[in-house]
Amino acid sequence: xxxxxxxxxTKLWKSLQGAQGEICNTxxxxxxxxxxxxxxxxxxxxxxxxxxxxxxxxxxxxxxPRLNLLKxxxxxxxxxxxxxxxxxxxxxxxxxxxxxxxxxxxxxxxxRDPWPTAxxxxxxxxxxxxxxxxxxxxxxxxxVSLFFNRTLSIEMQKAIPRGEGEWVFKLSLGx
Amino acid sequence: MAKQIFEWDYSSYPxxxxxxxxxxxxxxxxxxxxxRIKYAATEDNLNQHDGFVTDADVEYMRRRAEGVVGGLCFxxxxxMDAARKGQGYVGQAACxxxxxxxxxxxxxxxxxxxxAVAGFQLMDCGRVGAVEVPVGHGPSxxxxxxxxxxxxxxxxxxxxKEMVQQHIDAAKRGVEAxxxxxxxxxxxxxxxxxxxxxxxxxxxxxxxxxxxGRMQAVVEIIQGVKEAVGPDIPVGIRLCSExxxxxxxxxxxxxxxxxxQIAEEAGVDYISCTLGWQESIYPVISRDIxxxxxxxxxxxxxxxxxxxxxxxxxxxxxxxxEEAIAKGELDFWEMCRSMIADPLMPKKVLEGREDExxxxxxxxxxxxxxxxxxxxxCYISPVCAHEHDPDFFPQEVAEDDKKEVMVVGAGxxxxxxxxxxxxxxxxxxxxxxxxxxxxxxxxxSKAPYGDEELLTCTNFQKTMCEKYGVEFHLGTEVTEGMIxxxxxxxxxxxxGPVYSKLKGAEEDGKKVVNVLDVLSGKAEVxxxxxxxxxxxxxxxxxxxxxxxxxxxTLVGEDKSAGFDINPSFKWRYMxxxxxxxxxxxxxxxxxxxxxxxxxxxxxNGQRFPVQCDTIIIxxxxxxxxxxxxxxxxxxxxxxxxxxLVPRNLSSAVHDGYRIGLRI
Numbered sequence: 121x122x123x124x125x126x127x128x129x130t131k132l133w134k135s136l137q138g139a140q141g142e143i144c145n146t147x148x149x150x151x152x153x154x155x156x157x158x159x160x161x162x163x164x165x166x167x168x169x170x171x172x173x174x175x176x177x178x179x180x181x182x183x184x185p186r187l188n189l190l191k192x193x194x195x196x197x198x199x200x201x202x203x204x205x206x207x208x209x210x211x212x213x214x215x216x217x218x219x220x221x222x223x224x225x226x227x228x229x230x231x232r233d234p235w236p237t238a239x240x241x242x243x244x245x246x247x248x249x250x251x252x253x254x255x256x257x258x259x260x261x262x263x264v265s266l267f268f269n270r271t272l273s274i275e276m277q278k279a280i281p282r283g284e285g286e287w288v289f290k291l292s293l294g295x
Numbered sequence: 296m297a298k299q300i301f302e303w304d305y306s307s308y309p310x311x312x313x314x315x316x317x318x319x320x321x322x323x324x325x326x327x328x329x330x331r332i333k334y335a336a337t338e339d340n341l342n343q344h345d346g347f348v349t350d351a352d353v354e355y356m357r358r359r360a361e362g363v364v365g366g367l368c369f370x371x372x373x374x375m376d377a378a379r380k381g382q383g384y385v386g387q388a389a390c391x392x393x394x395x396x397x398x399x400x401x402x403x404x405x406x407x408x409x410x411a412v413a414g415f416q417l418m419d420c421g422r423v424g425a426v427e428v429p430v431g432h433g434p435s436x437x438x439x440x441x442x443x444x445x446x447x448x449x450x451x452x453x454x455x456k457e458m459v460q461q462h463i464d465a466a467k468r469g470v471e472a473x474x475x476x477x478x479x480x481x482x483x484x485x486x487x488x489x490x491x492x493x494x495x496x497x498x499x500x501x502x503x504x505x506x507x508g509r510m511q512a513v514v515e516i517i518q519g520v521k522e523a524v525g526p527d528i529p530v531g532i533r534l535c536s537e538x539x540x541x542x543x544x545x546x547x548x549x550x551x552x553x554x555x556q557i558a559e560e561a562g563v564d565y566i567s568c569t570l571g572w573q574e575s576i577y578p579v580i581s582r583d584i585x586x587x588x589x590x591x592x593x594x595x596x597x598x599x600x601x602x603x604x605x606x607x608x609x610x611x612x613x614x615x616x617e618e619a620i621a622k623g624e625l626d627f628w629e630m631c632r633s634m635i636a637d638p639l640m641p642k643k644v645l646e647g648r649e650d651e652x653x654x655x656x657x658x659x660x661x662x663x664x665x666x667x668x669x670x671x672x673c674y675i676s677p678v679c680a681h682e683h684d685p686d687f688f689p690q691e692v693a694e695d696d697k698k699e700v701m702v703v704g705a706g707x708x709x710x711x712x713x714x715x716x717x718x719x720x721x722x723x724x725x726x727x728x729x730x731x732x733x734x735x736x737x738x739x740s741k742a743p744y745g746d747e748e749l750l751t752c753t754n755f756q757k758t759m760c761e762k763y764g765v766e767f768h769l770g771t772e773v774t775e776g777m778i779x780x781x782x783x784x785x786x787x788x789x790x791g792p793v794y795s796k797l798k799g800a801e802e803d804g805k806k807v808v809n810v811l812d813v814l815s816g817k818a819e820v821x822x823x824x825x826x827x828x829x830x831x832x833x834x835x836x837x838x839x840x841x842x843x844x845x846x847x848t849l850v851g852e853d854k855s856a857g858f859d860i861n862p863s864f865k866w867r868y869m870x871x872x873x874x875x876x877x878x879x880x881x882x883x884x885x886x887x888x889x890x891x892x893x894x895x896x897x898x899n900g901q902r903f904p905v906q907c908d909t910i911i912i913x914x915x916x917x918x919x920x921x922x923x924x925x926x927x928x929x930x931x932x933x934x935x936x937x938x939l940v941p942r943n944l945s946s947a948v949h950d951g952y953r954i955g956l957r958i
Contacts, residue, residue, distance in 0.1 A: 122887075123894055123904050132901050184440040188542035188576070263438040269497060269544060 140212035144238035147175070152242060165248050172252035176259025179207055183260065184267050193270070194223045197293045200264060200272060201226035204257060204291070211235070220290060230287035233280050246281035253279070257289060270294075297322050298527065300475060301410040303329040303365035309647030314613050316620040317628060318645065323603055324529030324564035326475065328412055331620060332366030332641045334359040335533075335567065335607050335629040336416035336478065338384045339371060339671035340664070341680060344427070346374070346382070346389025348398030353405045354683035355671075358638040360409035364645050367627070368411040370402045372418020372480045373469075375461040380432040381486060383420025385668045390417075390465040396472050403473035414476040415469035416533075417462050417520070421486025422447060422495060423573055426668070432458075433489045434496040434503065434512075440543075440574055443666070455502050455512055458486070463519040470524050477524050479516055479532040479563075484572040487513055491554050492538055494545040506550045510557045517561040529564035531605075536568045536592040539575035552599045565603040567629060568596045580609055580632070581864050582657035582745035583871075587615040594624035605629045611655060613644045635661050636676045650758040654751035659863035660945065666863070674861075674945040675752060677711075677952035689718045689956060697721055698784035698931075700958060703773045703921060706734020708936025708947035709789030710756035715955025716787075717763035724783070725765055728772035732757050735791055735937075736944065738814035742835030743842055744871060749944060775924040785931035785958050788922060789951065792915035792937040797827060799888040800910060807888070810836050810913040821908030822846060825893055828913030829856040829881055831943060834868050836911055841875035848905050849879040850895055851914075856881055859943050880905075915941035933958070 151171050155164045183203050189196050198217070205215040205228050214232040219225075239249045254276040261272040271294035278288040299320070305311035311318040318330045341352040352371075360368040373390035374381040382389070389395050399415075406413040425431035425445040436449040450458065466477050481487030489495040490512045496503050502512050513532070521530050534554055538545040546554075555566055570589055571579040578584055586609050593606040605627035610616055616628035634640050636655035643652050653676055660674040673679035681687035692698075698721045702709045705727035717723040731737060733753035740750045760767070778786065800807040810832050812818035822845055826837045829851025841847045849856060849872070856872065856879045857865045872879055886896040892904045918938040925932045933954045936947035 123902050125903075128901055128903055135899065181438065181442065184438065189544055190542050266436070267438045267440065267543070269437075269494075 137212065140210075140234060141238070143211045144234055145241075147171075148238060148242040148244060151244070165245070165251075168244065168248045168252055169255050172255040173259040176256035177262065179256070180260035180263045183264055187264065187268065189268060193293055196268065196270065197224065197226055197272075197291065200261075201228055201291050204228055204260065204274075204289075207260075208233075220292075224293045226291045228287075228289040228291060230280070233287060236281045239281070249281040250276065250279035253287070254289075297325045297327050299327040299329065300407075300412055301329070301365055303410065305330070305364075305645060308645045310613075310645035313647070314617040314644065316617050317613060317641075319620075321603060321626060323476070323531065325527055326412070326529050328367060329365040330363075331616065331627050332363045333414075333605055333627050333629045334363050334366075334368045334634050335605075335631045336369035336372050336414065336418070336480065337631045337635065338387060338665050339680060340384050340386030340668065341670055342386045342388045344385050346387065346391075346395060348388050348395070348402060351680065351683045352388070353401045355680060356402050357405035357409060358682045359634055360406040360411040360413075362634055362637075362639045362642050363409075363411050364642050365410055366412065366641070367414050367476060368406045368409075369414030369416050369476075369478060370399075370406075370474075372416040372485075373399075373465060374419060374424070375417060375465040376419065376458070379425070379428050380430070381419030381421065381424050382426050382428075383418075383424040383485070384665055385426055386670060387420075387426075390468050391461065393468060396468050399469065399472035399474075407473070412476060413474045414478055415466070415472070415474035416478040416480050417465050417469075417516075418480035419458065419461075419486035421484070421489040423484045424486070433486065434498050434509075437495050437497070449498075452500050452502070459512060459515045459519060462516045463523045466520040467523050470528060475528065477520055477528055477530045478567070479513070479520065479530070481513060482533045482535055482569040484574055487516070487532075488535055488538070488572065491534070492540065492545050493550070494538070494540050494543050506546070506553045507557060510554055513554075514557060514561040517558060517563055521562050530562070531565040531567060532558050532563045533567040533569050534558060535570060535572070536596055537570055539571040539577045539579070542576055543574075545572075552595065555596055555600050559600045559602055563602065565605060565627070566596060566600060567605040567607075567627075568593050569606075570608055578867055580657060581659055581867050582748055583867055584609050584657075584745070586611055590615060590619050590624065593619060597624055597626075603627060607631050609657070611657075613641075613649075632657065632661060635671065635679055636673050638682075650754065651762070653755045654748070656748055656751065656944075657745065658861060658945075660861045663861040663863040675948060677949045687956070689715055692720045698958060700724070700785045700787065701726065701773070701778070701781060701783035702787040702789060703727075704734060704787075704789035704791060704936070704938070705729070705732045705767065705769065706789055706791055706936060706947065707736055707752055707756065707944055708938070708951040709734070709787060710753070710760055711948050711951030712787050712789065712933075712935055712955040712958075713765045713951075714756060714759035714763050715952055716958050717760065717765045719955070719958075721785075721958060723760075723763075723765045724768060725760065726768045726771050726773045728770070730770045732767070732769070734789075735811060738811045739832065739835060739944070741814040741839065743838050744867070746835060752944065752948065773921065775921065778921065778924050778930070779928060782928065783930060785933070786921075786925045787954060787958075788918070788920075788925070788932070788934045788938050789936050789947075790918045790920055790938045792941040793918045793920075794912050795827075795914035795916050797885060797888060797910065797912060806909045808909060808911055810911055813911055814839065820845065820911065823907045824848070824909045824911060825850055825885070825905060825907040826911045826913060827851070827885055828915075829853050829879060830859045830913070831857065832915070833911075833913040834860075834872065836913060837877050838868075838871055838875055841877050847875075847877045848907065849877055850883050850885055850893075850905070851879075851881055852884055854882055885910075917941070931958070
């Protein structure tokens with residue numbers, strides 16, 4: 121059969137990377153627009169964080185059909201962690217989920233992330249990139265917590281844009 | 296003193312002898328119902344969007360009332376708040392003001408005109424409501440899982456009390472309109488079920504907490520409604536016997552049974568036993584669930600309460616309720632979809648005309664339509680929701696207009712057209728090269744997950760054809776010469792589709808077979824199979840082969856597999872494809888066929904090989920055969936069903952019916 125696998129995979133891979141790059145670029149284009157609309161008196165960081173929160177809320181709603189309590193609270197925590205990691209991976213990040221120090225914790229670790237690079241192109245501060253990611257995750261958990269009647273929280277422990285070499289988030293399921 | 300509204304004597308009817316328990320009276324509250332049959336309240340989206348009843352809905356209900364032959368006939372649940380948060384369907388009837396009473400009275404009168412017992416249902420749609428307003432209401436503001444539903448606002452304590460009063464006021468209006476039985480809807484995600492469920496009720500006031508607290512609003516409604524309507528009007532409630540919400544922390548089955556007992560303590564005169572929510576992840580009423588599957592829940596309900604228990608949910612055949620009533624495991628046979636498909640179903644049972652029943656095929660198109668703000672439609676019944684329109688029913692043609700009609704093809708489109716045309720007085724001859732009726736439905740019914748029920752369509756059509764004198768010419772392939780010789784007045788081409796050719800598959804050594812041959816067992820297939828076409832015929836054969844242990848890949852050009860299956864059933868097929876390990880390449884075509892593999896090309900131009908030893912063709916095209924001949928002879932011509940455009944069973948039946956009316 122005349123299928124050149126290397127060529128087909130390369131073509132597909134480039135398309136995927138292009139699409140992932142567009143996610144970041146589109147986000148920052150809209151951020152620029154929102155900052156302009158907000159006017160000179162507005163702090164761009166505030167606008168950026170508000171945008172991250174709005175994105176997180178929408179993504180969080182989309183998680184509801186994919187989550188369940190069928191495997192108990194521990195299973196639920198793992199599902200949530202994988203959904204957060206999965207959403208990030210879709211954007212081009214290299215992410216994995218690791219067990220936390222106890223069954224009510226999970227670690228989300230990211231060792232490569234396209235967002236800081238894209239942010240530089242648009243002149244966005246690295247601190248905003250770090251806080252936006254945290255805000256987005258927090259916002260994603262609001263409806264999930266409410267829907268499943270569980271208290272989920274997430275804490276940023278390390279951030280690539282802060283020069284710490286990797287992102288580390290601790291996801292916790294409270295009583 | 297118990298009373299009976301209308302006298303019925305079933306003793307001379309064959310159905311009453313065959314199903315004696317179904318046609319035995321029963322007392323609910325102080326009312327004696329002559330039989331055990333109930334058309335359960337069902338939304339139909341036929342009313343005005345401001346809640347006023349339409350003539351279409353009145354006639355829809357009149358027909359169902361005729362069907363229950365003296366039994367209970369419930370109009371759709373009404374919403375009761377002027378703010379319209381409780382409105383779950385755009386065409387739902389309202390009852391928040393006296394101005395609605397005249398319209399509601401028309402329905403009660405229509406039901407009474409058929410000597411049936413008129414039922415009125417109070418239904419605030421709660422979590423699945425607010426169809427016309429931005430925010431819904433519920434016991435707690437639990438977010439929606441599905442985006443099609445509106446966000447929720449938590450009701451204040453005062454709003455809960457107001458909601459209770461709205462039920463009471465609406466019940467009074469129902470009585471004034473002339474209804475005989477009151478029913479509270481507490482099912483599938485509507486407001487009452489939201490209060491009862493631990494998933495959606497997280498209140499800390501007297502309306503929340505344990506199951507007794509979560510039932511408090513229900514108890515107040517029951518007691519208030521009972522007091523308002525008086526002792527002569529029975530009050531019932533529909534309650535979930537199992538919510539099927541264990542994935543989100545809903546009630547346990549034990550809690551559900553406690554809710555039944557609390558409702559009985561509060562004074563309800565019967566309970567309608569239901570199952571699942573619209574949000575449940577488990578199938579309940581689709582065709583993949585065997586008939587009678589849920590009767591054990593009615594039995595369990597009977598073990599927990601002393602009042603009569605009613606149940607619908609995949610009980611389409613009278614033998615199931617007959618046996619269950621005989622064993623003391625059920626008291627009433629409820630019907631929704633089976634009487635959507637055939638409003639006269641129980642009447643036909645009574646009259647010994649069971650073979651004339653047009654059976655529901657449990658596809659849930661009716662639900663899919665309602666959820667998308669469209670008027671009720673039935674997949675299998677072209678007249679459903681057109682009861683008010685005489686043009687939708689066969690009218691006898693004048694003697695001079697009677698025609699000799701040749702129907703080519705005895706599939707669902709041809710047979711439907713044939714009996715309708717014959718019913719109108721035409722002389723109808725049906726030809727088919729096969730020896731059996733049903734066309735490709737014979738093969739389609741071999742697919743798994745309940746598709747054998749599709750054959751009920753053929754059985755019904757055969758009976759109707761025989762009833763109206765249609766002549767069958769089976770085993771006869773119609774040729775051009777035959778049309779010229781017979782020279783009929785009209786020809787109906789219901790020849791089914793032509794199966795598409797796959798480029799490059801004609802060469803020797805490449806095993807390409809037709810879906811019909813595979814499903815009928817005429818063609819053998821290998822271990823690695825590619826099914827070309829991702830619509831229902833492709834999915835059906837893919838599932839059958841996967842269940843036989845084959846490795847199956849589905850390739851099709853539609854954006855998603857099952858594009859032709861309505862959304863209320865399609866989700867089941869998507870799960871079955873996954874469960875059976877079937878890979879579906881959608882938005883894809885087969886670019887090349889080679890030895891032992893094919894090349895799949897995506898919409899974006901990516902190409903990849905898929906190993907296979909057999910390719911099954913399910914893609915279909917319009918059938919042009921015989922068309923030119925009929926036209927050249929100047930004969931009146933109609934093309935119906937898949938021959939016109941390959942679609943599905945519903946389109947075939949609806950095509951055939953409409954052309955049958957037109958000839």
